[in-house]
Amino acid sequence: MELHTKNARNSSGKHGKSSREISSKCDPAETGSTYGAFQSKDPILQIDKDVEAKGGGRNGGGGGGGGCDGHATGALHSTSYLETLMHHFKGNVGSGIFALGDAFKNAGLFLAPPLTIFLGFICIHAQHILLKCNKEITRRLGNTLDAQPGYAATVELCFATGPLSLRKYSVIMRKLVNLFLCITQLGFCCVYFVFISSNMKQVLKVWGVDLDMNIKLLVVVLPIMLSTTIRNLKYLVPLSGVANALIISGYFASIYVMCRDGLPDISERRYGPKWNMLPLFFGTVIYSFEGITLVLPLKNEMKKPKNFDRPLGVLNVGMVIVGTMFVALGFISYLKYGDDIAGSVTLNLAPTNDALPQGGFSLSSSLPQCIKLAISLSILLTYALQFYIPIAILWPALEEKMGPLRWPVAGELTFRLTLCIFTFVLAEAVPHLELFISLVGAVSSTALALIFPPLIEMVVCWQNADLDILIIMKDVFILLIGLFGCVTGTYFSLLEISIQAFKSH
Numbered sequence: 408m409e410l411h412t413k414n415a416r417n418s419s420g421k422h423g424k425s426s427r428e429i430s431s432k433c434d435p436a437e438t439g440s441t442y443g444a445f446q447s448k449d450p451i452l453q454i455d456k457d458v459e460a461k462g463g464g465r466n467g468g469g470g471g472g473g474g475c476d477g478h479a480t481g482a483l484h485s486t487s488y489l490e491t492l493m494h495h496f497k498g499n500v501g502s503g504i505f506a507l508g509d510a511f512k513n514a515g516l517f518l519a520p521p522l523t524i525f526l527g528f529i530c531i532h533a534q535h536i537l538l539k540c541n542k543e544i545t546r547r548l549g550n551t552l553d554a555q556p557g558y559a560a561t562v563e564l565c566f567a568t569g570p571l572s573l574r575k576y577s578v579i580m581r582k583l584v585n586l587f588l589c590i591t592q593l594g595f596c597c598v599y600f601v602f603i604s605s606n607m608k609q610v611l612k613v614w615g616v617d618l619d620m621n622i623k624l625l626v627v628v629l630p631i632m633l634s635t636t637i638r639n640l641k642y643l644v645p646l647s648g649v650a651n652a653l654i655i656s657g658y659f660a661s662i663y664v665m666c667r668d669g670l671p672d673i674s675e676r677r678y679g680p681k682w683n684m685l686p687l688f689f690g691t692v693i694y695s696f697e698g699i700t701l702v703l704p705l706k707n708e709m710k711k712p713k714n715f716d717r718p719l720g721v722l723n724v725g726m727v728i729v730g731t732m733f734v735a736l737g738f739i740s741y742l743k744y745g746d747d748i749a750g751s752v753t754l755n756l757a758p759t760n761d762a763l764p765q766g767g768f769s770l771s772s773s774l775p776q777c778i779k780l781a782i783s784l785s786i787l788l789t790y791a792l793q794f795y796i797p798i799a800i801l802w803p804a805l806e807e808k809m810g811p812l813r814w815p816v817a818g819e820l821t822f823r824l825t826l827c828i829f830t831f832v833l834a835e836a837v838p839h840l841e842l843f844i845s846l847v848g849a850v851s852s853t854a855l856a857l858i859f860p861p862l863i864e865m866v867v868c869w870q871n872a873d874l875d876i877l878i879i880m881k882d883v884f885i886l887l888i889g890l891f892g893c894v895t896g897t898y899f900s901l902l903e904i905s906i907q908a909f910k911s912h
Contacts, residue, residue, distance in 0.1 A: 485710040488721060494705055495698075495725035497651045500732065502595075502602055502786055503695035503848075504658065505751040507733055508740025509841045510691035512748050513684035516676045516741060520734050523692055527730040529885060530696045531723065533860035538716050540565050540863045541703055543871070555707045558700040558855075559584035565863040569870045584859060587851045588700070589797040593830055594847030596794055599786045600834035601843055602751060603627050606779040609757050613776055627787075628831045634791040635827045636820055646788040653785035657753070660778045662736065664756050665743045676745055683899065687845040690896035694848030695733060697856045750840030753779050794830075798823055842904050849896025857889030 486494070511519040537558065544564045545552060556564055563581035566573050604627050611617070634646075680688070702722060706715040715721045740752040749755050756775035802822055812818045837843050861882035868874035 486708050487710060488714050491705055491709050491715065491721045492725050495701065495721055496728060498701045499698045499725070499729045500654060500658070501789070502598065503691070503844060504733060504736055505661070505753055505782070506691050506841060506844045507695060507737030508744065508748040508752045509750050510688045511737040511741035512746060513681055513688040515679040516673065516738070517678040518680050519688065519741070520738060522688070523734055523737065524730060526689070526692050527696055527726065527733070529888065530699070530856050531726045533856055533885065534699050534702045534722060535716060536860040536864045537561065537699060538702060538706065540867050543867050544568065555703065557703055559588070561703070562859055562863055565866050569866040573866060584855070585800050587854045589800055590851040591697070591847065591855060592793050592796045594843070594851060596790060596830040597834040598840065598843050598847060599790050599793070600627060600631070600831055601838055601840045602786050603783045604838070605751065605840055606753055606783045609754060610776050610779050613757070628827070630787065631790050632824055632827050635794050635823045637791055638819065647792055650785040650788040653781045657778050657782040657785065658732065658736065660774065661752060661756060662739060664775055664778065665739050670739065670742050671745070673742065676742055686849065686892065686895035686899040687903070689892040690845035690849035690900060691841070692848070693852045693856055693892065694844050697848070697852035699856050699860070750844065753782055794827065798826065837904055839904060839907050842900055842907065845896060846900035846904070849893055849900055853889050853893040853896070857885055857892070861885045
């Protein structure tokens with residue numbers, strides 16, 4: 408990549424080479440590099456269509472010369488407004504939504520909703536920034552781009568076509584985005600281990616089976632390890648559809664269970680925050696809202712891309728729906744259980760005696776266990792999709808560094824299983840769901856959602872000579888929020904993890 412050596416307008420050959428390099432990485436099965444175009448909650452949106460699009464392209468009927476960053480973006484498989492809205496919804500509603508009750512506990516019943524809305528607004532604006540910068544990069548490079556760049560490629564090209572003094576940092580910035588993406592995804596995988604084990608522990612306890620947490624983690628790791636050996640994304644897509652249906656069903660069933668017997672009076676709950684716990688609130692909310700790598704592939708797949716980011720477009724409408732669901736579940740969860748709220752509200756949905764009623768299962772006793780089983784199964788089915796992203800980024804680089812392998816498939820499977828065991832070991836070392844979620848949100852989700860977007864906007868506006876004081880103030884404000892939340896959230900999460908580890912010993 409040599410985009411940083413010459414002016415963008417005078418190096419179309421270089422950009423043509425760069426764009427070909429980007430598009431050549433489109434097929435993860437062939438090259439493994441995705442340039443960060445996947446989304447961390449529900450990364451594979453239309454991979455079955457992508458495979459068809461790639462196959463059509465190879466047979467001469469695809470048109471457009473391929474896909475982009477792991478997603479098909481041609482008109483051959485374009486989506487309507489409603490279809491895109493559904494994909495956006497599925498991509499943003501994941502396991503993090505069930506942790507918002509714990510986040511509301513840290514911020515207080517009255518402060519948490521407006522703070523959640525405020526952070527959600529900033530995240531939406533950051534996504535609009537990314538879309539605007541991607542549009543400007545596409546305008547600058549024009550026909551030299553064989554495919555629409557994803558998140559990491561957009562960041563790289565913003566620097567590569569930006570001011571001369573910053574062009575040398577373009578490749579580093581792309582690698583940083585992919586690094587944070589890997590950290591985020593592997594963090595999610597660790598959270599999934601803890602989430603499934605914690606919920607299954609309660610379900611088994613109802614049936615009189617009381618196993619140690621570490622043993623449950625071992626039981627969970629076996630099916631997950633098997634799922635990570637699936638190397639073709641085409642076979643993972645049906646699992647994603649089932650997982651999304653289970654998550655949505657679990658959301659509404661959880662609200663029903665909490666509201667079924669009535670809610671306590673608001674006066675029984677704390678209105679204000681625990682100030683030293685606000686960073687944990689920040690990390691959990693950003694963990695839930697961080698869906699910025701979803702926006703580019705979704706927009707590019709639309710029949711009318713302009714309908715994605717207009718005032719009543721998919722992005723704004725979708726985020727209003729998702730934000731409303733976040734606030735509703737967080738508020739109801741904390742109002743119902745107060746300071747007893749667990750790292751996932753599903754852990755509170757259990758009979759008080761944790762035992763099977765003598766009269767057998769009734770609706771009141773069976774529904775909470777069904778919710779835990781459904782959501783745990785959903786997370787189990789999602790693990791392989793989340794795990795695919797760091798594999799797609801890390802394995803090609805490792806394979807290239809090690810040279811041609813005699814048995815490449817065996818080498819990749821060994822790497823997959825090793826990385827899966829690594830996430831399992833981390834999960835066993837920190838078996839505290841709420842703290843792990845906050846840590847992942849503070850460390851890496853914050854960088855992807857709040858730090859890179861304002862940076863690239865200032866770089867793009869600087870190159871276009873329209874970087875005014877208002878843009879600088881706004882972007883610096885977002886950067887400060889991101890940096891403050893990242894530093895304090897990471898510190899307090901690690902501090903609480905250390906305290907919990909000390910107590911357990």
